[in-house]
Amino acid sequence: MYPQYRYTPPPSKESDMTSLLSPEITTADSLTERCDRCSAAAKLVVSLTSGGELAFCGHHANRHREDIVRVAERVTLEEGFDWASK
Numbered sequence: 001m002y003p004q005y006r007y008t009p010p011p012s013k014e015s016d017m018t019s020l021l022s023p024e025i026t027t028a029d030s031l032t033e034r035c036d037r038c039s040a041a042a043k044l045v046v047s048l049t050s051g052g053e054l055a056f057c058g059h060h061a062n063r064h065r066e067d068i069v070r071v072a073e074r075v076t077l078e079e080g081f082d083w084a085s086k
């Protein structure tokens with residue numbers, strides 16, 4: 001037996017965009033982490049929505065910026081670092 005009414009959620013492009021592209025961005029005086037990719041001093045630390053953290057130097061922060069904003073819950077930038085996605 002089928003239910004009489006089938007609920008179809010309306011397309012919610014706007015709320016999807018918001019949740020995908022707006023990590024909270026904060027700055028710190030200095031970061032002690034090292035880049036996970038190349039071990040240079042980190043300029044950006046990502047707190048992942050899935051838990052855990054990733055650190056990136058300036059070079060890799062910019063190179064992976066699209067991936068970072070997609071998985072980040074919070075982004076911490078070193079003071080003075082000019083991140084392309086900020």
Ligand SMILES: [Zn+2]
Pocket residue numbers: 035036037038039040056057058059060
């Ligand atoms: Zn790096």
